[in-house]
Every structure is written in C-alpha cells, then in structure tokens.
Amino acid sequence: MSLPLVVLLPFLGAIAAPLFAQGGRTAIAIASSVPALIALAALFPHWQTLADGGVVLHSFEWLPALGISLSFRLDGLSLLFALLILIIGLLIILYARYYLKAKENVGKFYALLLCFKGSMLGIVLSSNLLLMMIFWELTSLTSFLLISFWTHKQDARRGARMALAVTGGGGLALLAGILLIGNIVGSFELDDVLAAGDLIKAHSLYPVALTLVLLGAFTKSAQFPFHFWLPHAMQAPTPVSAYLHSATMVKAGVFLMARLYPALAGTEQWFYMVSFTGMATLLLGAYTAMFKHDLKGLLAHSTVSHLGLITLLFGMGTKLAAVAAVFHVINHATFKASLFMAAGIIDHETGTRDMRRINGLWRYMPHTATLAMVAASSMAGVPLLNGFLSKEMFFAESLELNLPGLLAWLPPVIATLAGIFAVAYSARFIHDVFFNGKPVDLPIYPPHEPPRYMKIPVEILAFACIMVGIFPAVSVGPLLYAAASATLGGDVPEYHLTIAHGFNLPLLMSFVAFFGGLLMYSQRQRFFDFHARFKEIDEKAVFEAVVSRVVAKAQALTAWIENGSLQRYALWLVISVVAVSFVPLANLGIFVGENGLSPVDWPTGLAAAVLGICALATAAFHRDRFYALILLSVVGLVVALAFARFSAPDLAMTQLSVEVVTIVLLMLALYYMPSWTPIETTTPRRVRDVVIALIAGGGMTLVTLAMLTQPFTSISDFFLANSKPGGGGTNVVNVILVDFRGFDTLGEITVLAIAALGIYAMLKNTALTPPPGDGQGHAWSRDGHPLMLKLIARPMLPLALMVSVYIFLRGHNLPGGGFIAGLITSVALILQYIASGMIWTQDRVRFKYHNVIGLGLLFAVIAGAGSLAFNYPFLTSTFGYITWPVVGKFEVASAMIFDLGVYLTVIGATLLALVSIGRLSPHSAIKSKKEGA
16 A cells, blocks of 8 residues: 555645644645655665565556556656655755745645645556556646746746646647557556557557657657747746756656656667657757856756757667666756755845846855855766766767768767757856856845755755765665666666776767867857847747637637527537438438337327427427426426336436426526517528428437337346346446446536536626516516415425435435435425525525535545445445344445435535526525515
8 A cells, every 4th residue: 555655645745734834834844744754654665675676566446447447556767756756855845945935825835746746656656557647637737836836927827828738738649649559558557568568569550659658758858849838937936946847747758758668669760759859959958058047047948958868868779878868867856956946045045047147156155156066067967976977878878879871970979069068058057156256236135145954955965966976886876777677677788887987988078078068168258149140039929929829710710600699509510410420320221120119008198299299389489488488397297207107217206306406497597588589580590490400300210219119238137137236226227326337427426516616606796687577567576485485385394305315315225316315405495595585594504505515526535435445446335234223134335425425416516506596686685684584
C-alpha cells in the first residue's frame, strides 16, 4: 500500500493544509511538509530492492473491462523523479514561506502546490498508461492555477492560458497515442507495453502512435516549436517557477520519453523526430537566453535549451546517451531550481528582475551571490560541478553518431555552439547581476540579504552541485545506475563517473565552449547589435492573434448554425439521422420478423389510442401552452401505465415520479412565459415539417417492428442469472444500477449534480417579474397558497417520507431503490413549497441542498472506493445476512451505501433546481413572508 499512499498523501495534505492558514505562514508550511516527509519514509524501505534491479508493484482492479487499473510501479527511474519531486518540493515549501507576503492567500497556494505534487507523483509512479494520463491532465490544470496565482496580473492570466492551451492540446494527442499503443499491445499496463517493444515498432500504426506520444512529450517539455509557452509562464510566483519549470512539470515530457524508451526508441523515425527536435530546441533556447534582460526570462530560455539537450540525448538512440540524459535530468533540476530561487531572492530584495538595473549586488548580497554563482557555473559546465560531468557525456555522445557525409559534423558543432552560448549567458548572469558597476534606480534600495531560512534551500542545492561534481560515484552513482537500468530495460553499458577522463576530444570541446563563451560575452555589445537587426517575435502576441482568429471563425460558424431557431436545430438533426440511416436500413430490409406481431387486447389498444391522440393534440395545441402541458402529462401517465403493463414496475414508478417533477418544473417555467404564442410559420413550412416527421417516425416504427419481431439473445439473461448470486438482490433493475453498472450510475448522478449546480449558478442573482395575469385578461388569484392545499399537504409530508424510506429499503429485492425514493421525497418537499411558500418551508428545512448533493456523491464514492481496500474492482458490492431479535434473519448489502448516495443526490439536485426557478419572482419571498407571519 506504500505506493498508492505516496500518491494520495499530497492530495490529503491539500485538503488539510489550508486549515492551518490561520496559524500563519510558518504553521501552514510545516503542515504542507508533512506529506512529503511521510512519502519519503514510505519509499525508503524499497531502496535495496531497486538497487538490485527489482521493481515494486501495487495494483488494484478498477475498470478491468476498459483496461484501467489502479496500478503503481516503483523502479529506479520513477524513484529518481519521485525524489526530485518530493525533496525539491520540500525546499520550495520552505522557500515560499518567506517569499509570499502575509496578506496573500497562502492556503490556496499551498493547496495547489500539493495537488500539483500529487499529480506529478501520479505520473511517475503509475503503472497503467490510462491512469498516468489522468494525472498528466491534472498537472496541466493545477499548473494553470499556479501560474495564474496572481490573478490581478494580466500577463499571469495570459501566460497560464497559453500553457494550458499548449499542454492541454498535447495531452489530447498523447491520449490518442496511448489508446493506439493499448490497441496494438492489448493492454495498458506498463510492463506489458515495455515488453512488447518489437511488436509496437513492427506495427503499421507505430509511426502514428509515436508521433502522437511525442507531441504530448514535446508540448509538456517545451520543445520546438512548442517552446514559447514556458518563458511566458514566468509571470508565476518564483516558487512556482523554481518547482514546475526546473524539476517537475517540464520534466514530465522527458520522463515520458525515458519511460517508453524501451518500447518506442531504436527506429529511424524516433532518431530523426526526437534528436532533431532536441537539437533545434537546444540551439534556439541557448541563443535566445543570451539576449534576455529579464532574469527569469534568461533562466526560462536556458531551461528550454537544457530540455532540448536532454531530448537530443534520448533521440540519439545509444544507451550511453540515454544514461547521459538521465544524469542531466538530475543535474539540471539541482542547479536550475537553485538559480530560480536565487532570482526570486533578488527580485524579492530589489523589487525588479531587470538585469540592466540590478548591477553590483555582490556588495549588498555576498552570500546569495556566492550561491547563485555556484549554480550558474554548474549551468555553464565549469569543472568540479555537476553540470560539467553530464555536459562531457553529451559532448562524447555527439561524436558517436554515425551520420552520412557532412551531417556527421552537425551534432558536435551544434553541441559546442550551444555550450558557448551556455557559458555566455551564465557569465552574463554572474557579471551583470553581481558586478558590472552599481545598481540603477532600484525600487527597493539598498538591497540586503533575505531572511536566513530563505537561503537554506539554495544552499542545499548548491552543495549538491558541488558534491555531485567532485564525488559523483559516491553521491549519485547508485541512483543514476538504478534509473538508467530502468530506462534501458536492465542492460546498462559501462560508464565511469569521474571528474576527468584525460585529455580527449570532449574535453577539448569543453575548452572551446568555455573560452568561446567568455569571448562571446566580452564582445556582447556586438552580438546585441547584431541581434537588434532582426525583429523579435512576440510569441504571446502571435498566440493571442491565432486564438482570436480561431475564436472569430468558430463564432461565425456557430452563428450560421445556431441562429436561435429551435425548429431549425430539430430539422437538421432529424434530416441528418434520416440521411445517414436510410441506405444501411434499406440494404438490411425492414420487415416484420418471424416472431410475428403480438395480439392486442382492448385495454392496451385503448391506452395506445389515448397516447397517440394526446401526443398529436400536444403538437396541435402547442401554442396554448397550458393545455399542451396537460395533454403532455397524459402522455407521460400512459407511458408509465405501458411500463407497468409490460412488467417493468421500476420504470413505471420512476416515470410517474419524473412526470410529477417535470410537470412542476414546466409549470414554474410557463409562469414567466406568455400563455399563448402566435403562429410564426407559413403553411408550406408546416407541411414540410409534417412530411419530415412522418418519414422519421415511420422509419423508427419500421426499425422497432423489425427488431422486436426477430429472435435474438439479450444480455438480460446474464443479469437474471447473476442478480441474486452476484449482487445479492432479486430486483434485477436495482442490482444493475448499483452493482453491475454502478459506475454508469455514479456518472449519471454526477452529471445530475453538475446540472443542478449550473442551474443554481445561472439563476442565483436573477429576478423576473411575472406577468400580472394569465394572458387572457384574468388576474392571478390573491390566494397564492390556498388553505385547503396547506391543510392537506402538511400531514402528507411524514406519510410521503415514510413511503420513500419504505421504497428505498425494499429496492434491492422489490421494485424501488434510491432513485425512485429520492424522487418521492423530492415531490413531497416540493408540495410543501407549493402549498406553504418558500419562507415557511425553508424555516423548517434548514439544510442546504448543495450539502445534500455533496453528501450523496461522497457516499457514492465511498461505496466504490471501499471495494478497493479489499482488492476488488471499483464499486464492487458485497452482501451478507444478519439476525436481529424479533425481526429475524435479513440481508444487508454494501450497495445500500451507494444507493443512499443516489437517494441524497437526487433529492439535493431536484430541489436545488426547482427552488432556484421558484425564487425567480421577486414577489415569491415577500408573499411567503406575509403569509408565514
């Protein structure tokens, strides 16, 4: 259970941590640190297993028919990323304690940060690709909320929208790719996918699946041409940038490439798509970083460049390149997180991030300057620091690519050129910020060192840069080997983690990069003049222009389709169905089957005639809405009788209950509408509509006749046979709803709850003045709540509630259940509103319907999750028998908890919707108040 616990803990912390916000920033920071500490303790016992090349698996069936299981996998690769997520997350929590101001909503910030942490842990620990996809999308949503945390800043909101649009679009592509891979392999379990690498690469759909998966990875990790979103996400608070854009979110795409490396790598398509994308991103990010004046902008583009470096290494296709890629993931996370935090400290203490103004800070902030210079030197690849080691491995692997002709020179030349730019922008970071004269017009002057504990996270990461650079084999060797082994599928090539490998070509490339970068920085003005000749592209403006154009085209298309005519929508819908289905149905041959027609007795025939007449009359008198409503209610009643006639008592009771609620809803709506509408269509159009209706209705009649008169085997036999032994109930309908297809029911009540909340939100601040009369000159009765109706309704309430409870309890074995019982309770309470008014009823019904909806959904989810605790699929029910004195032996099913959730959700949603509509009149509350008095 340790792996699911590791993923679940941050989400639990997100719920609990804001409760400590009243205790101040220190209290909530400590509370937010607890989940990560417990998670680290839970991972520690598995280290030896992973060091020996083993894998830890925890799996629970959830939706086996769809291939979805709650399975979690811990190997060397997932351990590496989990440690980065948890340890750097702890440092960010401490750092944010001093970065955020006391007046800011720290409860919201830490809750979102913990949700993001849990989502990232879900990605790296998921062993089911569909489960991983859920967490993948959660990172996009939570990062959107974190980037836009400062909602008062327009740039933050726009940057968040851009990030969500790009990564969300990539997520859709990734989902399609995962579905294709699952279709090829026949499983979404990671072990099966990794073992089926040869099968995937030999399949005809491999190019499509690979392209879609890489689109997801490239958008998440800001690879060209999707790199533009990352620099514009820098409007987020610096703790967000230091966490999301150095060690976690932008590494998710890199993690995906590493995770699926055994299954997808090793082909020419992989090599060209991944390596050339990485190469372009590496060079473009490094070049752009050199010319950025915003401190975080420089770091953002350098992040893009280093992510391109890692992508390029994975794309090379050699095992040592993959090892180097994993190694650089570690190194980049440490020095880039520390640099972002140092940039945040500078911004915090000077009030600006403009490198043209924050000069000479060494005099004011020597401690911070030292830490930042160590991290920046590591980013530049200076010897004795961790960045130097992985850069050397990168240079060595760039020389090993066997490209034809002059292309063989391309990788090492681009690698060296990117190294030159890296040294140049690192030198600019160090010299321009901490030396280069005096500060220029700082908003906060003089600057000074931040609080002591704010520097501790930077100190820890800077110390890690030094330790890995000097003692790589001891400090990071075992973890790197375990992660590389998991990435490559167990076969790790020989490599040496040492400070120097003697004088060789990679070392010469390092010297060229180092001195070339210093030379470039010394001639920076010439490069700035050269760069100024070209018009700089504002990616945000281009993105906003593209989005605006797409929205405009969509609005034009929508305006053409949706012209406000319901008749037109129905016409197009019916014509489309007829057009699409005519040819296939004509080829099938629609006729009465060999079973023939059943004889019709006179009650059935009479009911059918009433049904048809009332339906036609509803259409004929639709302009007189009140009479049309009465006729429509007769149609509903006859349908309910038809269900009862054909042995469907559950459907009959549901139909009757729904009919009452629907009629009340329509009457409330009609109260605010004219009682009669004029003729708006011409005679030819009415004739056309009648012809189309006859064609569509006749076609459906023929299809129904053909289906019902053919011999066929129904799935109902399975449910009849398994209802009692499998679900413990003899009412097959109820067992299907709460057991066999409980997940469908959970989705339906969730949709019902969302619809009710949507109605409430739309009508919350709306007030309508009802017409003074019925539209025919008759004023409304002054007696809004007749005395006789009050006297009848009030004693009926306990009786109706008793019937509701009875229907609920018997539902598992006899007609009834939570849905029907909920509707009966709703009807009983609606009657009180109608009879006695809003104020009188709400003075006695003191609970909020929002809470009833939430409680119902909570019960439903608890009933489903409870089965997971016993290693059964989600929403699996069980039953047993207990004996009570006097009552005797009777059955108890766990599905009753789920049915209770349905019952409460139906009550809350139905009443919330109807009461919201009933409150539309500004006079309703006043009248009720007077009568209550």
